[in-house]
Amino acid sequence: MMQAIYVEGDSFLHRLNPLSKVMAVLPVMVFVTLATDPWTPLAISTLNVIVLLVLGRIPPGRLFKILALLALLMLIFLIVYPLVVRRELVQHTPLLFALGPIQVYQGGLLFGVAIALRVFCLIALSLPFSLTTDSSDFIRALVQQWRLPYRVGYSAMAALRFVPMLQIELWVIQAAHRVRGVSDKGGLRAQYDRLKRYxxxxxxxxxxxxxxxxxxxxxxxxxxxxxxxxxxxxxFARRDVAFVLGFWLACGLIVLALARAGLLGPLVLVQRV
Amino acid sequence: MCIEIVDVTIKYVGRKAPALAHLTLSFKAGETVLLLGPSGCGKSTLALALNGLIPHSVGATMSGRVIVDGRDTQQTSVAELARKVGIVFQDPEAQFVTSRVEDEVAFGLENLCWAPSAMQTMIDDALNAVGMPNGHRREVYKLSGGEKQRVALAALLAMKPHVLVFDEPTANLDPAGTRDVFALIAELKAKRTHTIILIEHKLDELMHLIDRVVALGECGAILADGPPREVFDRHAATLREHGVWMPQVCLLAHALRERGVALDDFPVTLDEAATCLDKVTRRRGDRMNSNHYITLPPAHPVTSPNWRYAIAVRHLSCVRGGRKVLDDVSLAVAQGEFVAIVGANGAGKTTLALHLVGILPAPKGAVFIEGQDVNATSSRALVERVGYAFQNPEHQFITESVFDEVAYSLRAKGLPEGVVEAQTSAMLERFGLFRLARANPFTLSHGQKRRLSVATMLAAGQRTLILDEPTFGQDQHNAEALMRLLRDLHCEGRTVIIITHDMALVAEYAERVVVMNAGRLIFDGAPRDLFMQPALLREARLAPPPVARLAERVPALRGAITLDDAIGRLTMPCQATASALHC
Structure with a gap:
């Protein structure tokens, strides 16, 4: 109810302290943001999926659906990116094809792939937290362990419970207005008036x-x-420490292996070619 | 004395009139008190004053003193008062803070800084007390309405208050949930550990629990105070005048007396009424034998020559969120019928109704309004044929004055302003809103809002009117006025369909009742026939209205479902009374 995406369960990930899930993932996210090669996000995403399936016991079908949706978004991004990328950045790479004014360079395509993979990986990295964490547990942990004032925390908790209630309410109001004969068509002005009435x-x-x-x-x-x-x-229980260290270690090993194989690109925010 | 209220006046910030004025009242430890009064009489305000939420948390000024266990609430902290007085509110959703049962029960204990190690047994005890011993890990939003109120009570019981206030605890519940809550109050009462103050208006099911009735009028003026028998016997006229709900058996007793039927005792509970009426009929046993009872003709002629369907539904199914909310429903409503749709929460009543106005899309060939497929009708055309009044009238207000509300659909039709003005004025006159034409709809009273929403739904000349819980939250005056209005509309030949949990309403006004259960239509017929089928009612988690329950036990009343039926049976034994059709 609180988060549409939460998958109920009692797995290792579910039982972890919400904060340790945040801590495990954050540095890896920073690293992935900086990585420029396609292999790092690919490898980390794979590790992430294994964690979700094995430690989180997320039903594979459910996970596949989420990832497929994500991949679709990235694919759209991938198609658009080479068309909008600044020409001077990729001009020196081979021209893949040209259709009138539309010119797609190999460099543009590769950048697109790398960025799409990174974004995919970042969102996927948030899943171990968002799929297995009850948001009220997260707030509890924030209040108890990270000193969030409890009045703020519990207000947030109550506010979270409001979201679905207001969604339903809005639906009912829309329906009630439609029964009055308020049309749901019309231009911007009509849209604005309607919103005002809601x-x-x-x-x-x-x-x-x-x-x-x-x-x-x-x-x-x-x-x-x-x-x-x-x-x-x-x-924080022993399993929290084990998970955080284990996750960091696994990611570290992946990066090391990639570096050894010479697949790791330079770590920068904006790439120059 | 456990609670003493001395000359208390409470005024909300920004209001001119006080909500309570100079109220003096006391409650003894261990008594179960029923607090009655029309809407706006200050019952809920009084409840909030008992545990110090007024004046500590609510924006209101208070003079006078409320003393709980010898402590003045104004000088006592909310924390301490929470351990003395607990309130169960009307809306089970709104009173939860967390998402799991045990967390919810722990919430109050945490605020009082109990040691976590001590909490487990306290939580267990509280959940045991409300009959949910293994409910700890359940998620609150997945509970049924009755269970939610159980959890809300457990959350209070954990803090060990000795006064419990129930502020309309069943208002948002279906009949099954209501029964659940009343059973819970009965268990609590049997333990004799708490002072119970109850604000409620479904009375017949709980009168046997009540030691004392306090009826409040405007601004909390005390209209009557005493044992139920005394209050409902002697003060009936006053209560009626102020629009206070009374048990149906008391109304029946008064009506019988007025017609010269002598009663040994004035009955207040269903049990008492059964015994008392049994005596009455036995005294006249020779004439009142149940064999003499003549079956009443069905209230509504099943076929008539100019039969026309206002609404026809053919094999309608609807799946939402993987659940079948409507399962092969077929229904035909003739022009001019008065139909009630009943069933437990989640049975599909509202889903069905929303299909009738095109809010939920119906497949081709499934729903017809006045012979036209809804699927192929423009929403504008549909709106002019069927009116739909939502449960909360506020949801439907789209303009800033009462006049514009009613005029809206006339203007949308493109009528000249002169005609709009004349028709709107006539409409407002009829609905008793003319005086308020310039007012903002949101500032009206609850009863006026409801009337306005009905008026707006008829302004375009709609022939069919659907209402979702039309009497929800209204006092007896307003509820009755509204139902009379609906009956008038029905008599003019309009089709009226109500969705309701109130079986007394169904018995009294509907010609035909449709029962939904788990998405299926399981009964379609006269209310009289429905209330004679205990197995079906149980399956649909419904309960017959008070008079029908009385009739199960008093042979002479057999087949009676409304007060008029019962009065007729007991005063004119060998004649069939006028049918339920009042037109």
Missing amino acids: TVPLLATAIRQAERTALAMDGRAFGAFETRTYFKRMA
Whole structure:
């Protein structure tokens, strides 16, 4: 409910502290952002998929669907990129084909591949967290371990629960207006008017709901003291340390192997040719 | 005394009139009190004042004193009050903070800084007390409505308050959920550990639990206060005048008395009524033998010469999110019928209705409005044939004045402004909104909003009107006025379809009832026939209305489902009473 993408389960990844999933992945993300060759993101993505399947017990079909969607997006990017890349960057590489003013150079295509793979890999790297983390656990961990003020954390938690409620509400309001005969066609002006009309009832509902939630929280002594205790203690267990170190080590080995094989490109943000 | 309210006046910030004015009232430890009153009488305000949310959390000024266990709430922290008074609110969704049952129950304990090691047993105890001993890891949003309220109660019980306030706990629930919550309150009452204050208006099912009734009028003026029998017997006229809901058995008793039927005792619960009415009929046993009972003719002629379908649904199925929400539903509604669609939450009632107005797309050849396939009708044409009033009237307001709301669809038709003005004024006059023509729709009272939403849905001359929970959240006055209005519309020949959980409403007003269960249409016929089928009702998780339940136990009442039926049976034993059709 909180995140449409969350896959319920009780796997190793699910049981990990949410923060350790963040910590494991972050430095790898930075590295992938800097890598320019296509092999690094490919290899890391592969490792990532193995982690998701084996440690996360994500149903392969589900994972495939997500990755396929992602790959499709990247493919579109790949087709567009060589057409919009600055000519002087790739002019010196062989011309693959030309169709009137459209000229596709080999360099453009390769850059496109590399960037698409990187973006694919970065998004894929976020999956071990987003597919296996209950967002309220994440907030709990932030509050308990990283000192996020608890009032802020729990407000965020309540706010997250509002998202699906407001989505449903918006759908109902749209339906209710359509029954009034408000057409859903028309130009920008009509669109704007329509949005304006949705806001009042939507806001009315949101405020009422927020008030109710706030009362229910206050009625159970929320915010009564400077601190509070936690039934579910968030801490780093041995498995968290093992996972973070293990993930770093695996990625390190991959990079090392790539370097040995001479496949690792220079690490830069903007590449010069 | 457990709670004392002394000369309390509460005014919300930005409001001119106080919500409560000079209220003095006290509650004894261990009693179960039913708090009644029309909408806007300050019941909920009073509830919030009991646990200190007013004035501590809510933007309101309060004078006078509320004393709980000898402590003035104004000088006591919310944390301490939370351990004394807990409130279960109406909306089960809105009162949850976390997503799992055990986290929700732990939430209050965490705020009170209990040691985590002590919490486990407290959580276990609380969940045991609400009959969900193994519910710990369940996700709250996947629970049924009744279960949600159980969890909400467990979350309070964990904090060990000795006063529990239930503020319309069943308003958002279907009949099964309502029964679930009432059973829970009964269990709680049996333990004799809590003072229970209940705000509710589905009364017949819970009167046997109530020790005392307090009825509030405008600004919390006390209309009546005493044991249920006394309040409903002696103060009935006052309560009726103020639009306060009363148990159906009490209404029946008064009606019988007015017609000269002597009752030994004034009944308040269904049990008492059954015993009492049994005596009445036995006294006149010679004439009141159930064999003399003549079957009433069906309320609605099954065929008529100029039969025309307002709505026809043919083999409609609908799959959403991998679940079959409608499964091969076929239904034909003749022009001018009054139909109720009933069923548990999630049974497919609303989904079916939304197909009728084209909000959910129907396949070709599945849904016909006045003989035209919805699939091939423009939404404009559809809107002019069928009106649909959503549960929350606010959702449908699209202009900034009451007048423009009604005029909207007339203007959309391209009528000249003079005609629009005349028709709109006539419409507003009829719906009692003329005085408010310039007001912003959002500033109306709940009952006025509902009337306005119905008016807007008829302005374009729609012949069919569909209403989702038309009486939701309304007090007795407004609910009755609205239903009379619908009956008038029906008598003018319009087709009226209501979706409702209120079986008394179905019995009283509908000519025909359609029961949905798990996407299938499992019954289609007269309400009278439905309420005689316990197995079917159980399957659909419905319960017969109070009078029908009484009729199960009093032979002379057999077949009665409405108050009028029952009164008729008991006063004119050997004649068939007028049919339910009032036109």
